[in-house]
Amino acid sequence: MSQGSNFVDYVKICCRSGHGGPGSAHLHRDVFTAKGGPDGGDGGRGGHVIVKGNAQLWTLLHLKYRKHVIAGDGESGGSSQRSGKTGRDEILEVPLGTIARNAETGEVLFEINADGETKIITPGGRGGLGNWHFKTPTQQTPRFAQPGEDGREDWNVLELKLLADVGLVGFPNAGKSTLLSVVSAAKPEIADYAFTTLVPNLGIVSYRDNRSFVMADIPGIIEGASQGKGLGIRFLRHIERNSTLLFMVPADTNRTIKQEYDILLNELNEYNPELMHKPRVLAITKADMLDQELQEEMEKELPKNVPHIFISAVAQKGITELKDLLWREINK
Template identity: 55%
Template structure:
């Protein structure tokens, strides 16, 4: 299934049903008072969290959605039927914005969470409500309120414990496949990973955590270069950031560029717990760097191909996650 993390839709919630202007008429009550019922509320359009979904692909092709109108009120003060809601299943980690203003509507992070993105109009009041001592027979009722019309942008931000951040071909996909059962595409050319991949890392004593391989970041990605910012949003949901850097590169320079890109995209990303992983150590003599590397975060040299220090890496990640249990997605 193709990964999709963005959808834009025009939504029209249901209009409220009109109230009824009606008078009670029975055999022995020829001039009964007003008994018009209220109109039903219009249907809402709702996003509902579904833990079995992992993409917004189903919404990509739904450009226009309309909920049902509320039914008119009836006689004998009967309220009209509410318009049926439109409920759209979405993956956990979905957020919604109003398109024109980028007003934040809400987010869905738990299975079964519901977020109303377009609210139906209220049903109109029947003429029963307008009876007064000086107006015993009101012959009017309220129309229903119109349902909300809005163009929304829906984005998916992957929820994972650990996010792999690095340049193209840093070895992120290889690391993910070595630590988990995920099998992302791996090749020796830039931008092999064109979409995020998730993998569950299993550890002894029934411990596990979820790791996300984010497509490679290059300098000025926050301005749209390379794959641009469409995947930077996924890093927002990760509890721990793992900077993956190729041992054959200028490690300090790459780390500095990656930090600058994350900070330019969103400053508080750099407040998350972080660790640097130097990969491809199997390409160096005796698995040792040829010079000392100074980074301001913990680092570990590994080889995903040979398994060199990968078990130690898992334990380091587990410790970071447990030391920062209160970190929000």
């Protein structure tokens, strides 16, 4: 199984919470009491379906084949005001950066960002109250209790947005996977044609003094990605969570570097204008083809407000300087 088929960033699950247990309508009886008052206990609440963050997980693969998640029902109340047992909760562990939304309405319910953070996605039904709650001066022996509340059944979507410090943005074949394979231990599939990367690849880049940061190679954007062309929007959403965006434009592009950069920028803006506020760095890749004179010519046309660097992952040119630049941007 290649890494591609292991990366699952979207699952749709039917969550059914437990019914609440009914309250008890018991009247107290023992050897000394023939006609005691009401002492029926409350029913237990139905089990919740809970989503819990787990920092050790990277994908939603383990939930891919779990189409139905069913929590336990609460038990009925007992005599002597004993409450029924709470229904069994079902816990779905998810990677950090997972968003839960209602499948029918598309409404975002919550987002999980911390290890161990828990949120109830489908609450269990409340248990019914026992008959002792309904005792009044005029009705001292109520012979009824409350039924438990029904559980709920919802279709929900869990969707992963990668949490990375640096997201690589560029057209297919801009050298993103190659860079990732050089600066980290990640082993993305690399070939000399567009769309080799079909799933986001994450790599941990080790930096000076045992520090490190996470870099994500997001599949290439093509013009029109924001309208859903190519692999478009499905991957643009991963960029939302990166703190710094590294734009990569190859030195051998058919357009000018600035034109290509502007197209990439426009795609992000069309998709989500808030992405325009993220720090950006521009790397001109495959720079081993350039001599000094050509490089100086190119520099004149580069966009002015973005820190830039010429690199070659293959020739290991400018890689250390790139890490320094990214580290400064991440920690601004």
